[in-house]
Amino acid sequence: MSVLNMYNDFRVTFPEITKKADEEHIKCWDDINPDFAYSWFESLAKAINQEMNKGVPAQEYKEVFEFLRKQYLFGDDKVKDCIDVSFTEYMFWQVQPSKAE
Numbered sequence: 001m002s003v004l005n006m007y008n009d010f011r012v013t014f015p016e017i018t019k020k021a022d023e024e025h026i027k028c029w030d031d032i033n034p035d036f037a038y039s040w041f042e043s044l045a046k047a048i049n050q051e052m053n054k055g056v057p058a059q060e061y062k063e064v065f066e067f068l069r070k071q072y073l074f075g076d077d078k079v080k081d082c083i084d085v086s087f088t089e090y091m092f093w094q095v096q097p098s099k100a101e
């Protein structure tokens with residue numbers, strides 16, 4: 001699976017958090033463009049972080065984490081790199097530890 005396929009599958013599977021990630025992405029990039037799918041996953045991490053800071057339990061995103069885990073396990077090196085660099089490095093950034101548990 002390519003990064004673009006992962007991006008498209010994610011958007012269909014998780015429309016609610018996708019909308020929030022799109023809003024975050026537009027703040028930085030002014031537009032949603034599949035050509036920048038790699039960087040969009042950073043916006044996804046930021047959107048989830050914002051949700052947790054609002055008190056939404058991380059457990060609410062268990063299916064998202066499971067989706068990304070499977071993509072990592074079965075994806076090619078570009079998919080793994082995208083998840084490592086664009087998502088994981090930003091996940092839980094500036095989230096209080098008690099909210100990220």
